[in-house]
Amino acid sequence: MELTLASAGESHGPALVAIVGGLPAGLELDRDAIDADLRRRQEGYGRSRRQQIERDRVEVLAGLRHGRTLGTPLALVVRNVDHKNWTWGMSPWPPEGEPSGKGIKPVTLPRPGHADLAGVLKYGHDDVRDSLERASARHTAVHVAAGAVAKALLAGIGIAVRGAVVDEEGLRRAVDEARKERDTVGGVVEVRATGVPPGLGSYATKEDRLDARLAFALMGIQAVKGVEVGDGFALAAMRGSQAHDEIRPDRRRDTNHAGGIEAGVSNGEEIVVRAAMKPLPTLMKPLASVDLVSGEAGQALVERSDVAAVEALAVVAEAAVAWELAGAAREKFGGDALEDFVAAHRAYLERIQWA
Ligand code: EPS
Numbered sequence: 162m163e164l165t166l167a168s169a170g171e172s173h174g175p176a177l178v179a180i181v182g183g184l185p186a187g188l189e190l191d192r193d194a195i196d197a198d199l200r201r202r203q204e205g206y207g208r209s210r211r212q213q214i215e216r217d218r219v220e221v222l223a224g225l226r227h228g229r230t231l232g233t234p235l236a237l238v239v240r241n242v243d244h245k246n247w248t249w250g251m252s253p254w255p256p257e258g259e260p261s262g263k264g265i266k267p268v269t270l271p272r273p274g275h276a277d278l279a280g281v282l283k284y285g286h287d288d289v290r291d292s293l294e295r296a297s298a299r300h301t302a303v304h305v306a307a308g309a310v311a312k313a314l315l316a317g318i319g320i321a322v323r324g325a326v327v328d329e330e331g332l333r334r335a336v337d338e339a340r341k342e343r344d345t346v347g348g349v350v351e352v353r354a355t356g357v358p359p360g361l362g363s364y365a366t367k368e369d370r371l372d373a374r375l376a377f378a379l380m381g382i383q384a385v386k387g388v389e390v391g392d393g394f395a396l397a398a399m400r401g402s403q404a405h406d407e408i409r410p411d412r413r414r415d416t417n418h419a420g421g422i423e424a425g426v427s428n429g430e431e432i433v434v435r436a437a438m439k440p441l442p443t444l445m446k447p448l449a450s451v452d453l454v455s456g457e458a459g460q461a462l463v464e465r466s467d468v469a470a471v472e473a474l475a476v477v478a479e480a481a482v483a484w485e486l487a488g489a490a491r492e493k494f495g496g497d498a499l500e501d502f503v504a505a506h507r508a509y510l511e512r513i514q515w516a
Pocket of ligand 1: 172296299
């Protein structure tokens, strides 16, 4: 059983949408729990005034009845409240009436570090906005909603996933300083998953490797430039005798340098992954750029933006890891009904006698 996710949505368009396939029937979803994750994603330190405009809430259009999944595609929507200020500028159809609101003037000064330049070259756009709207991290909202669904599924087999900023105090200090200097900052987040049984993922092919899948999922999040599993880069400087986690008679480990994954397979220890986020590229003191129409040197686009979105990344990375673990669990335990999935998990733990 393959878990699938397709998403669409521009930052200032009408809405963000996701279609989730491969869920078992009978999974109970709690709207408040999904909305709580959407709220956590919005609350981070250093976010822009945009977050005071948005009150992200999930809507479900299909796949759910009376709070339980039907085993059919689940359609999720998160609306962009800010769209009301962009109805002409981001109208999906040719806009009617006089231009008004935001987004009516083409953006021609690409920001270094954003999708702007590569996007217009690749797709042949005349307006950088045609690229930046989708490249924006705004659509992580609907991925967080999907991640909350994945967490509900994982909870059924005792797996919990939590993301956090690695140095929250340091980040807040850095945000305060950067805000004064009208600059931006990045940071590092860590996601931990407990209750993961040994045997999720496989060494059989690179596509099956759980570490590869988690790295792909994390690197797929906007502004992420580095990913580590367990001790990651630090392992390169260790001796083999220090780097590996000795196996006790009960098959557990006292150390977890591997971050819960060996040879692409979960080993029953806590999964630990980290993602490094670059500083956001929209700068209030812009960097050098080029005007794509005149060809003259200029300064990059300045528009409302965040000083940092690292706390948001912790929530988005949590959702991404939950999503991948849920996918790997669906592949291993299958089942059309939630009960079948849970029973297959229980039978597996009995076979390997894993407490
Ligand atoms: C973003 C720019 C900002 C962020 C946005 C991502 O939006 P705006 O340009 O409307 O101020 O707030 O993130 C969100 C809206 C969100 O909900 O995460 C960007 O360029 O990536």
